[in-house]
Amino acid sequence: MNAVSTIQRDAASQPQAATPFFSVDDIHSYYGESYIVQGVSFDIAHGEILALLGRNGAGKSSTLRTIARLDSPMLHRGEIWLDGQPLHKLKAFEAARAGVQLVPEDRRIIQGLTVEENLTLAQVSPGMGWDLDRIYGHFPRLAERRRQEGTTLSGGEQQMLAIARALARDLKLLLLDExxxxxxxxxxxxIETILHEIKELGITTIIVEQNAVAALKLADRAVILDTGEVAFSGTAREVLDNAELRHEYLAI
Structure with a gap:
C-alpha cells in the first residue's frame, strides 16, 4: 500500500468532530463606516443557552442583529450557520423562516392589536410554533389580558408578549436582547422563571443582558465581547467564579 493510501485510510479512521448546531465564524459588521463587530466567532450546541456579555458598546446587540440578518448592521464578511443552513446568505425574513427569532430590546409590540392578535399574527408565517393554548399555559398573565391592546401592557407584560410571540413562530434559535x-x-x-422554563424545554438561546450575573446563572456558556472582539469564551461557571475577569470586562 502506498503512502497516500495509508494517509487516506488513517484520516478516514479518525473520529469526525460533530458540526455545531449554530455557529458564527469570523463575522465583521459595520454601522455605516463604524466597524462594530470585529471578527467574532463562537458556536452553540443544540439546547444550550449562551450569555453574550460585555460593557456598553462592546458589540453585543450588533452581533445579535447580524445573526438575525437585519439590514443594520451590515455583515461585511464571515459565515453564520444554523442547523446546516447558511444564514449569512439570507435576508432577515428568510432567516426568520429558517427559525431565527429575535426578541429586540424595544419589544416591537404592534400598536392597535390585542395580545391575542399579536400572537395570532406571528403564527401566520410558515412553520407555526406554539399554539395559543400552550402559550397561555406558560404565560398565564397573557391569558388574563388576551383581549387587551398589547401596547397598553406594563413593561414586563410586553416583554412576556415579545417572548411568547417568538415562541409562536417556527423557532430554532431564540435571540434575547436585554x-x-x-x-x-x-x-x-x-421573566427569569419563564426563561428557565425555556431552558428546560431545550430551546437554543443567546441572551444579551447587562444584568450579567442573572444571565450567567441561566446560561451554560458565556462569550464576553470587548470593543467588537471576543475577549473570553468558556463556561458560565468560569465567569461567575472569576472575579478578576468580571471586573475587567463587565465591571462587576
Missing part, C-alpha cells in the same frame, strides 16, 4: 431592561425586580423574577 430581556430584563427597565423592569422592576419582582418582574425580572417572573
Amino acid at each position: 430581556p430584563y431592561e427597565g423592569l422592576a425586580p419582582v418582574i425580572v423574577q417572573e
Whole structure:
C-alpha cells in the first residue's frame, strides 16, 4: 500500500468532530463606516443557552442583529450557520423562516392589536410554533389580558408578549436582547422563571443582558465581547467564579 493510501485510510479512521448546531465564524459588521463587530466567532450546541456579555458598546446587540440578518448592521464578511443552513446568505425574513427569532430590546409590540392578535399574527408565517393554548399555559398573565391592546401592557407584560410571540413562530434559535431592561425586580423574577422554563424545554438561546450575573446563572456558556472582539469564551461557571475577569470586562 502506498503512502497516500495509508494517509487516506488513517484520516478516514479518525473520529469526525460533530458540526455545531449554530455557529458564527469570523463575522465583521459595520454601522455605516463604524466597524462594530470585529471578527467574532463562537458556536452553540443544540439546547444550550449562551450569555453574550460585555460593557456598553462592546458589540453585543450588533452581533445579535447580524445573526438575525437585519439590514443594520451590515455583515461585511464571515459565515453564520444554523442547523446546516447558511444564514449569512439570507435576508432577515428568510432567516426568520429558517427559525431565527429575535426578541429586540424595544419589544416591537404592534400598536392597535390585542395580545391575542399579536400572537395570532406571528403564527401566520410558515412553520407555526406554539399554539395559543400552550402559550397561555406558560404565560398565564397573557391569558388574563388576551383581549387587551398589547401596547397598553406594563413593561414586563410586553416583554412576556415579545417572548411568547417568538415562541409562536417556527423557532430554532431564540435571540434575547436585554430581556430584563427597565423592569422592576419582582418582574425580572417572573421573566427569569419563564426563561428557565425555556431552558428546560431545550430551546437554543443567546441572551444579551447587562444584568450579567442573572444571565450567567441561566446560561451554560458565556462569550464576553470587548470593543467588537471576543475577549473570553468558556463556561458560565468560569465567569461567575472569576472575579478578576468580571471586573475587567463587565465591571462587576
